[in-house]
Amino acid sequence: MKKRSPLAVFLLAFPTIGIYSWYWAVKTKGELNRRGGSVPTAWIWLIPVIGGIYWYWRYSEAVQTVTQGKTTALVSFLLLFLLGMIGQAVLQNAFNKVDPESTGAVQAPGGWGVQSS
Numbered sequence: 872m873k874k875r876s877p878l879a880v881f882l883l884a885f886p887t888i889g890i891y892s893w894y895w896a897v898k899t900k901g902e903l904n905r906r907g908g909s910v911p912t913a914w915i916w917l918i919p920v921i922g923g924i925y926w927y928w929r930y931s932e933a934v935q936t937v938t939q940g941k942t943t944a945l946v947s948f949l950l951l952f953l954l955g956m957i958g959q960a961v962l963q964n965a966f967n968k969v970d971p972e973s974t975g976a977v978q979a980p981g982g983w984g985v986q987s988s
Contacts (some may be wrong), residue, residue, distance in 0.1 A: 872902050872969045877960040884956045892956055899966065900930060908933025927951050938965050955967065981983075 883891040900910045915922045931947035942965045950958030
């Protein structure tokens with residue numbers, strides 16, 4: 872995951888009238904997917920009401936996978952859905968702590984790499 876300043880993630884939303892928040896979400900979606908997440912395209916936001924909720928939930932599941940459970944899907948979803956830009960800053964802080972070599976895969980007892988869910 873690319874390291875970004877959580878404060879910048881929060882503050883850049885203001886002068887850009889929220890556009891940076893959308894940009895951040897789409898950029899981090901790609902980074903999450905490269906590390907084993909499965910976040911759908913952001914175009915799903917165009918479906919009124921349920922599109923955004925569904926997308927945030929799938930994004931949150933990917934956050935749980937990539938952070939290896941340190942940030943759960945429920946906590947991630949609530950941060951994004953209820954706190955918006957503040958939640959994005961908190962998640963960026965969690966992303967900054969992700970091991971750059973990690974792919975989100977968890978080692979199973981038999982030595983087989985298993986995707987965490």
